[in-house]
Amino acid sequence: MPTAAPTAAPTGPTPENPPAERGERSPPPDGGVPLLRVGGLTCYFPQRGGVLQTVTDHVKAVDGVSFDLARGETLGLVGESGSGKTTVGRTILRLITPVHGVRIGGTVTFDGQDVLAARGAADRALRRDMQIIFQDPAGSLNPRMRVWEIVSEPLLVHGLARGKDRLLTQARELLERCGMSRAAAERYPHEFSGGQRQRIGIARALALNPRFIVCDEPTSALDVSIQAQIINLLTDLQRDMGLSYLFISHDMAVVQHVCKRIAVMRQGRIAEAGDRDQILTDPQHPYTQQLLAAVPVPRPRRSA
Numbered sequence: 001m002p003t004a005a006p007t008a009a010p011t012g013p014t015p016e017n018p019p020a021e022r023g024e025r026s027p028p029p030d031g032g033v034p035l036l037r038v039g040g041l042t043c044y045f046p047q048r049g050g051v052l053q054t055v056t057d058h059v060k061a062v063d064g065v066s067f068d069l070a071r072g073e074t075l076g077l078v079g080e081s082g083s084g085k086t087t088v089g090r091t092i093l094r095l096i097t098p099v100h101g102v103r104i105g106g107t108v109t110f111d112g113q114d115v116l117a118a119r120g121a122a123d124r125a126l127r128r129d130m131q132i133i134f135q136d137p138a139g140s141l142n143p144r145m146r147v148w149e150i151v152s153e154p155l156l157v158h159g160l161a162r163g164k165d166r167l168l169t170q171a172r173e174l175l176e177r178c179g180m181s182r183a184a185a186e187r188y189p190h191e192f193s194g195g196q197r198q199r200i201g202i203a204r205a206l207a208l209n210p211r212f213i214v215c216d217e218p219t220s221a222l223d224v225s226i227q228a229q230i231i232n233l234l235t236d237l238q239r240d241m242g243l244s245y246l247f248i249s250h251d252m253a254v255v256q257h258v259c260k261r262i263a264v265m266r267q268g269r270i271a272e273a274g275d276r277d278q279i280l281t282d283p284q285h286p287y288t289q290q291l292l293a294a295v296p297v298p299r300p301r302r303s304a
Protein backbone atom coordinates (compact mmCIF):
# COMPACT_ATOMS: atom_id res chain seq x y z
CA MET A 1 0.00 0.00 0.00
CA PRO A 2 1.27 3.48 -0.73
CA THR A 3 2.16 5.38 2.39
CA ALA A 4 1.95 8.84 0.87
CA ALA A 5 0.13 11.53 2.78
CA PRO A 6 -3.59 11.68 2.05
CA THR A 7 -4.28 13.84 -0.95
CA ALA A 8 -8.07 13.70 -1.06
CA ALA A 9 -9.51 16.96 -2.30
CA PRO A 10 -11.09 18.98 0.50
CA THR A 11 -14.81 19.50 0.17
CA GLY A 12 -14.49 23.19 0.89
CA PRO A 13 -12.47 25.75 2.79
CA THR A 14 -12.04 24.60 6.38
CA PRO A 15 -9.73 25.79 9.13
CA GLU A 16 -7.45 22.86 8.18
CA ASN A 17 -7.51 23.82 4.53
CA PRO A 18 -7.21 27.56 4.18
CA PRO A 19 -7.38 28.70 0.57
CA ALA A 20 -3.65 29.43 0.33
CA GLU A 21 -2.82 25.90 1.45
CA ARG A 22 -5.10 24.20 -1.03
CA GLY A 23 -3.29 25.76 -3.96
CA GLU A 24 -4.99 25.49 -7.33
CA ARG A 25 -2.65 22.95 -8.91
CA SER A 26 -4.61 22.33 -12.08
CA PRO A 27 -2.70 23.81 -15.01
CA PRO A 28 -4.31 26.91 -16.46
CA PRO A 29 -5.54 26.70 -20.03
CA ASP A 30 -2.36 27.52 -21.91
CA GLY A 31 -3.61 29.88 -24.56
CA GLY A 32 -0.18 31.40 -24.81
CA VAL A 33 -0.35 32.41 -21.16
CA PRO A 34 3.22 33.13 -20.07
CA LEU A 35 4.78 30.79 -17.53
CA LEU A 36 6.38 33.73 -15.75
CA ARG A 37 5.13 37.30 -15.58
CA VAL A 38 7.18 39.98 -13.91
CA GLY A 39 5.49 43.35 -13.45
CA GLY A 40 7.08 46.55 -12.18
CA LEU A 41 9.58 44.62 -10.06
CA THR A 42 11.67 46.72 -7.70
CA CYS A 43 14.42 45.83 -5.25
CA TYR A 44 16.01 48.58 -3.18
CA PHE A 45 18.95 47.80 -0.91
CA PRO A 46 19.46 49.97 2.17
CA GLN A 47 22.52 52.15 2.48
CA ARG A 48 23.53 52.78 6.07
CA GLY A 49 25.53 55.56 7.59
CA GLY A 50 26.56 57.20 10.84
CA VAL A 51 27.58 55.54 14.09
CA LEU A 52 24.16 53.99 14.51
CA GLN A 53 24.27 52.55 10.99
CA THR A 54 20.81 53.86 10.29
CA VAL A 55 19.37 53.58 6.79
CA THR A 56 20.25 56.81 5.05
CA ASP A 57 19.37 55.94 1.49
CA HIS A 58 18.58 53.06 -0.87
CA VAL A 59 20.38 51.59 -3.89
CA LYS A 60 17.72 51.05 -6.54
CA ALA A 61 19.25 47.81 -7.84
CA VAL A 62 16.05 46.93 -9.68
CA ASP A 63 13.74 49.81 -10.44
CA GLY A 64 10.60 48.76 -12.30
CA VAL A 65 11.36 45.71 -14.43
CA SER A 66 8.62 43.97 -16.41
CA PHE A 67 8.76 41.01 -18.78
CA ASP A 68 7.00 37.76 -19.69
CA LEU A 69 8.56 34.37 -20.24
CA ALA A 70 6.75 31.70 -22.25
CA ARG A 71 6.89 27.97 -21.60
CA GLY A 72 10.02 26.47 -23.12
CA GLU A 73 11.42 29.91 -23.94
CA THR A 74 14.80 31.47 -23.16
CA LEU A 75 14.83 35.18 -22.45
CA GLY A 76 18.24 36.80 -22.44
CA LEU A 77 18.90 39.47 -19.81
CA VAL A 78 22.01 41.44 -20.73
CA GLY A 79 23.68 44.52 -19.35
CA GLU A 80 26.96 45.61 -17.88
CA SER A 81 28.11 44.61 -14.42
CA GLY A 82 26.02 46.28 -11.71
CA SER A 83 22.98 46.90 -13.92
CA GLY A 84 20.79 44.72 -11.67
CA LYS A 85 20.56 41.43 -13.60
CA THR A 86 21.45 39.13 -10.71
CA THR A 87 19.13 41.02 -8.38
CA VAL A 88 16.24 40.49 -10.81
CA GLY A 89 16.91 36.73 -10.85
CA ARG A 90 17.36 36.42 -7.12
CA THR A 91 14.28 38.51 -6.31
CA ILE A 92 12.10 36.38 -8.61
CA LEU A 93 13.37 33.26 -6.81
CA ARG A 94 12.93 34.94 -3.41
CA LEU A 95 16.58 34.46 -2.58
CA ILE A 96 16.34 38.15 -1.72
CA THR A 97 13.50 38.92 0.68
CA PRO A 98 12.19 42.16 2.18
CA VAL A 99 14.10 41.99 5.47
CA HIS A 100 16.78 44.18 7.06
CA GLY A 101 15.66 47.26 5.20
CA VAL A 102 15.49 45.65 1.75
CA ARG A 103 12.41 46.89 -0.13
CA ILE A 104 10.77 44.72 -2.76
CA GLY A 105 7.81 45.76 -4.88
CA GLY A 106 5.92 44.78 -8.00
CA THR A 107 4.53 41.41 -8.97
CA VAL A 108 5.91 38.02 -9.94
CA THR A 109 3.41 35.45 -11.23
CA PHE A 110 4.44 31.89 -12.01
CA ASP A 111 1.88 29.68 -13.68
CA GLY A 112 -0.85 31.91 -12.27
CA GLN A 113 0.54 31.89 -8.71
CA ASP A 114 1.54 35.05 -6.89
CA VAL A 115 5.17 34.20 -6.12
CA LEU A 116 5.98 37.01 -3.71
CA ALA A 117 2.93 36.22 -1.55
CA ALA A 118 3.15 32.41 -1.70
CA ARG A 119 2.97 30.53 1.59
CA GLY A 120 2.62 26.92 2.68
CA ALA A 121 2.11 24.28 -0.01
CA ALA A 122 2.11 26.84 -2.84
CA ASP A 123 5.43 28.17 -1.59
CA ARG A 124 6.98 24.70 -1.45
CA ALA A 125 5.79 23.87 -4.97
CA LEU A 126 7.25 27.11 -6.31
CA ARG A 127 10.57 26.38 -4.63
CA ARG A 128 10.72 23.12 -6.57
CA ASP A 129 9.60 24.64 -9.86
CA MET A 130 12.02 27.59 -9.87
CA GLN A 131 15.77 26.95 -9.69
CA ILE A 132 19.07 28.73 -10.30
CA ILE A 133 22.43 27.94 -11.87
CA PHE A 134 25.23 30.14 -10.57
CA GLN A 135 28.14 31.75 -12.33
CA ASP A 136 30.81 30.36 -10.07
CA PRO A 137 30.41 26.59 -9.84
CA ALA A 138 33.33 26.33 -7.42
CA GLY A 139 31.88 28.80 -4.94
CA SER A 140 28.37 27.37 -5.09
CA LEU A 141 29.32 23.75 -4.37
CA ASN A 142 30.12 22.81 -0.77
CA PRO A 143 33.74 21.52 -0.89
CA ARG A 144 33.18 19.18 2.06
CA MET A 145 30.31 17.31 0.47
CA ARG A 146 30.65 14.49 -2.01
CA VAL A 147 29.13 15.16 -5.41
CA TRP A 148 26.17 12.82 -4.82
CA GLU A 149 25.35 14.64 -1.59
CA ILE A 150 25.46 18.00 -3.34
CA VAL A 151 23.28 16.86 -6.24
CA SER A 152 20.69 15.02 -4.14
CA GLU A 153 20.52 17.51 -1.26
CA PRO A 154 17.44 19.30 -2.68
CA LEU A 155 15.58 15.95 -2.73
CA LEU A 156 16.44 15.43 0.92
CA VAL A 157 15.49 18.97 1.89
CA HIS A 158 12.11 18.66 0.15
CA GLY A 159 11.50 15.20 1.59
CA LEU A 160 11.28 13.62 -1.87
CA ALA A 161 13.88 10.91 -1.27
CA ARG A 162 15.87 9.62 1.65
CA GLY A 163 18.43 6.97 2.44
CA LYS A 164 21.87 6.83 0.88
CA ASP A 165 20.94 4.25 -1.75
CA ARG A 166 18.00 6.22 -3.15
CA LEU A 167 19.84 9.53 -3.06
CA LEU A 168 22.97 8.06 -4.65
CA THR A 169 20.97 6.43 -7.45
CA GLN A 170 19.11 9.63 -8.21
CA ALA A 171 22.32 11.67 -8.11
CA ARG A 172 24.00 9.31 -10.57
CA GLU A 173 21.07 9.59 -12.97
CA LEU A 174 21.14 13.38 -12.78
CA LEU A 175 24.90 13.43 -13.32
CA GLU A 176 24.63 11.17 -16.35
CA ARG A 177 21.93 13.38 -17.77
CA CYS A 178 24.39 16.28 -17.46
CA GLY A 179 27.17 14.43 -19.26
CA MET A 180 29.10 13.26 -16.19
CA SER A 181 30.10 9.70 -15.37
CA ARG A 182 28.21 7.87 -12.64
CA ALA A 183 31.52 7.42 -10.82
CA ALA A 184 31.71 11.18 -10.30
CA ALA A 185 29.08 10.81 -7.57
CA GLU A 186 31.56 9.51 -5.00
CA ARG A 187 34.14 12.24 -5.53
CA TYR A 188 34.55 15.81 -4.27
CA PRO A 189 33.96 19.00 -6.30
CA HIS A 190 37.65 20.06 -6.24
CA GLU A 191 38.55 16.95 -8.23
CA PHE A 192 36.77 18.38 -11.28
CA SER A 193 37.41 21.10 -13.85
CA GLY A 194 35.35 24.27 -14.04
CA GLY A 195 33.14 22.90 -16.81
CA GLN A 196 32.53 19.67 -14.92
CA ARG A 197 31.72 21.58 -11.75
CA GLN A 198 29.17 23.58 -13.69
CA ARG A 199 27.62 20.29 -14.86
CA ILE A 200 27.37 19.27 -11.21
CA GLY A 201 25.67 22.58 -10.43
CA ILE A 202 23.23 21.99 -13.28
CA ALA A 203 22.52 18.43 -12.07
CA ARG A 204 21.68 19.84 -8.64
CA ALA A 205 19.37 22.45 -10.18
CA LEU A 206 17.53 19.67 -12.05
CA ALA A 207 17.06 17.46 -8.98
CA LEU A 208 13.58 18.77 -8.19
CA ASN A 209 12.43 18.58 -11.81
CA PRO A 210 11.91 22.32 -12.15
CA ARG A 211 10.08 24.15 -14.93
CA PHE A 212 12.03 27.39 -14.75
CA ILE A 213 15.74 28.06 -14.22
CA VAL A 214 17.56 31.34 -13.74
CA CYS A 215 20.91 30.83 -15.47
CA ASP A 216 23.04 33.57 -13.90
CA GLU A 217 26.13 33.94 -16.11
CA PRO A 218 26.46 30.14 -16.27
CA THR A 219 29.41 30.26 -18.66
CA SER A 220 31.14 33.49 -17.66
CA ALA A 221 33.72 31.80 -15.44
CA LEU A 222 34.59 29.15 -18.05
CA ASP A 223 37.13 28.94 -20.87
CA VAL A 224 35.64 29.81 -24.24
CA SER A 225 36.09 26.23 -25.45
CA ILE A 226 34.05 24.93 -22.51
CA GLN A 227 31.34 27.60 -22.76
CA ALA A 228 29.86 26.06 -25.90
CA GLN A 229 29.61 22.63 -24.25
CA ILE A 230 27.66 24.01 -21.30
CA ILE A 231 25.39 26.02 -23.60
CA ASN A 232 24.72 22.89 -25.66
CA LEU A 233 23.89 20.99 -22.49
CA LEU A 234 21.44 23.70 -21.39
CA THR A 235 19.84 23.67 -24.84
CA ASP A 236 19.48 19.87 -24.82
CA LEU A 237 17.96 19.89 -21.34
CA GLN A 238 15.53 22.61 -22.37
CA ARG A 239 14.37 20.57 -25.34
CA ASP A 240 14.08 17.32 -23.37
CA MET A 241 12.50 18.73 -20.22
CA GLY A 242 10.53 21.69 -21.59
CA LEU A 243 12.46 24.11 -19.39
CA SER A 244 12.13 27.88 -19.48
CA TYR A 245 15.26 29.93 -18.87
CA LEU A 246 16.02 33.45 -17.79
CA PHE A 247 19.53 33.60 -19.21
CA ILE A 248 21.57 36.34 -17.56
CA SER A 249 24.85 37.48 -19.07
CA HIS A 250 27.00 40.56 -19.54
CA ASP A 251 28.12 39.05 -22.84
CA MET A 252 25.96 39.93 -25.83
CA ALA A 253 27.78 37.33 -27.94
CA VAL A 254 26.63 34.49 -25.66
CA VAL A 255 23.10 35.82 -25.29
CA GLN A 256 22.53 36.29 -29.00
CA HIS A 257 23.54 32.68 -29.50
CA VAL A 258 21.16 31.28 -26.88
CA CYS A 259 18.11 33.57 -26.85
CA LYS A 260 15.50 34.52 -29.42
CA ARG A 261 14.30 37.35 -27.20
CA ILE A 262 16.56 39.77 -25.38
CA ALA A 263 16.04 42.38 -22.67
CA VAL A 264 18.79 44.92 -22.13
CA MET A 265 19.20 46.17 -18.56
CA ARG A 266 20.74 49.42 -17.50
CA GLN A 267 20.77 50.97 -14.04
CA GLY A 268 17.99 48.78 -12.70
CA ARG A 269 15.66 49.21 -15.65
CA ILE A 270 15.06 47.56 -18.99
CA ALA A 271 16.45 49.97 -21.56
CA GLU A 272 15.26 47.95 -24.52
CA ALA A 273 13.64 44.57 -25.13
CA GLY A 274 12.59 42.64 -28.17
CA ASP A 275 13.27 40.02 -30.73
CA ARG A 276 16.95 39.05 -31.02
CA ASP A 277 17.24 39.88 -34.68
CA GLN A 278 15.62 43.26 -34.20
CA ILE A 279 17.90 44.07 -31.25
CA LEU A 280 20.99 42.96 -33.17
CA THR A 281 20.26 44.63 -36.48
CA ASP A 282 18.37 47.70 -35.33
CA PRO A 283 19.14 48.56 -31.70
CA GLN A 284 17.12 51.57 -30.63
CA HIS A 285 18.90 52.49 -27.43
CA PRO A 286 22.43 53.97 -27.52
CA TYR A 287 23.36 51.72 -24.61
CA THR A 288 22.39 48.62 -26.60
CA GLN A 289 24.49 49.90 -29.49
CA GLN A 290 27.40 50.23 -27.06
CA LEU A 291 26.97 46.67 -25.81
CA LEU A 292 26.84 45.39 -29.39
CA ALA A 293 29.95 47.34 -30.33
CA ALA A 294 31.84 45.28 -27.74
CA VAL A 295 30.85 41.98 -29.37
CA PRO A 296 33.80 40.47 -31.22
CA VAL A 297 31.86 38.98 -34.12
CA PRO A 298 31.74 40.23 -37.70
CA ARG A 299 28.78 42.54 -38.10
CA PRO A 300 27.79 44.38 -41.24
CA ARG A 301 29.47 47.77 -41.21
CA ARG A 302 29.21 50.64 -43.60
CA SER A 303 32.66 51.38 -44.94
CA ALA A 304 33.67 54.72 -46.39
Ligand SMILES: Nc1ncnc2c1ncn2[C@@H]1O[C@H](COP(=O)(O)OP(=O)(O)O)[C@@H](O)[C@H]1O
Nearest residue numbers: 045059061079080081082083084085086087088
Ligand atom coordinates in the same frame (compact mmCIF):
# COMPACT_ATOMS: atom_id res chain seq x y z
N1 LIG B 1 23.04 42.58 -1.14
C1 LIG B 1 23.26 43.81 -1.64
N2 LIG B 1 23.33 44.90 -0.84
C2 LIG B 1 23.52 46.13 -1.34
N3 LIG B 1 23.66 46.40 -2.65
C3 LIG B 1 23.60 45.36 -3.50
C4 LIG B 1 23.40 44.01 -3.06
N4 LIG B 1 23.39 43.21 -4.15
C5 LIG B 1 23.57 43.99 -5.21
N5 LIG B 1 23.70 45.29 -4.83
C6 LIG B 1 23.87 46.44 -5.74
O1 LIG B 1 22.81 46.41 -6.68
C7 LIG B 1 23.28 46.77 -7.97
C8 LIG B 1 22.99 45.66 -8.96
O2 LIG B 1 23.77 44.53 -8.67
P1 LIG B 1 23.63 43.15 -9.43
O3 LIG B 1 22.20 42.77 -9.46
O4 LIG B 1 24.58 42.20 -8.82
O5 LIG B 1 24.09 43.54 -10.91
P2 LIG B 1 24.59 42.62 -12.10
O6 LIG B 1 24.19 41.20 -11.83
O7 LIG B 1 23.95 43.20 -13.33
O8 LIG B 1 26.09 42.77 -12.16
C9 LIG B 1 24.76 47.08 -7.81
O9 LIG B 1 24.89 48.45 -7.62
C10 LIG B 1 25.13 46.33 -6.56
O10 LIG B 1 26.22 46.94 -5.92
Ligand SMILES: [Mg+2]
Nearest residue numbers: 085086087217
Ligand atom coordinates in the same frame (compact mmCIF):
# COMPACT_ATOMS: atom_id res chain seq x y z
MG1 LIG C 1 25.39 39.47 -11.76
